[in-house]
Amino acid sequence: MYAAIDIGTNSVRLLLYDEKTGEKRKFLSTTRIGEGLVSSGVLSVPGMERTHRAIMDYYSYALEQGAQLPIYCYATSAVRQAANGPEFMNMLRGKQGLIAEIISGEAEAEYGFLGAIGHGSGVVMDIGGGSTEFIAGQDGKILRSGSALLGCVSSLERCVQEDPPTGGEIDTLRAYIRERAVPLCRQVLEDRSPSAITGIGGTATQLAMILTGAEFYTPELINGMRISRDQLEELMQRLISMDLKTRKALPGMDCNRADVIVSGGLITLEMLLAAGCKTLAVCDDDGLDGYLLCRVAESG
Secondary structure, eight states, X not given: OEEEEEEOSSEEEEEEEOTTTOOEEXXXXXXXXXXXXXXXXXXXXXXXHHHHHHHHHHHHHHHHTTOOSOEEEEEOHHHHHOTTHHHHHHHHHTSTTEEEEXXXXXXXXXXXXXXXXXXXXXXXXXXXXXXXXXXXXETTEEEEEEEXXXXXXXXXXXXXXXXXXXXXXXXXHHHHHHHHHHHHXXXXXXXXXXXXXXXXXXXXXXXXXXXXXXXXXXXXHHTTOEEEHHHHHHHHHHHHHSOHHHHHTSTTOOGGGTTHHHHHHHHHHHHHHXXXXXXXXXXXXXXXXXXXXXXXXXXX
């Protein structure tokens, strides 16, 4: 069994993969290592402590479940941007049998495409806490990709203070998103409009969960689910009008994502608009899957 840990801006995730059976199991802890990064430029001590604790817990659990060493660990946008990101990663590298690295936005995009599309063709969007990756590929080969500093945590911190958000804050947030979404889509799509965009990561799966209203997260339920742009527009109008407490109580809502689903959902919507695309196809497999598959292949 192999294991990999993803250190995202909003959460830490563990993937266990049994190559003999093909079984995969994922676990998530919301630690928000990127909290306050927009204003301070550094990772906060509480954020680092929460994240370090989650990583060590996952490391121990993976070994208990029979994962072989090394256990792979990678960090994305928040640690990439933070002045003290390398310092945090050095804390992890002291753990025997844990390989820890910071990956680039380009690598993050490639892993996301591999995890979601594999040897197929399509356009993939990965909205994280601190950045958004956008990738177009054909027959398993990436044609064009891009990464923008546009995340559900960072954009919310930058643009929204009130609960529920005011109309002015939402206008500011959408303008901020649009300013980054339009050039990202042009860079990757070159003015072509895909029939659907495959959405990976917590924002896409959370939107699907809200629409299903399911009590427990079930990958089989949401994998391949298609959300129209009109459905998304209607859902976002509802979510924006609610305060945080009401959002947390929604069926299917992960209460730890109830705040950032406003910004994440609007990033999704503005990306669809910028791409001239009317459909979001939700996929549970993502960059964590792609990353571990690459590491397994390298190990032989």
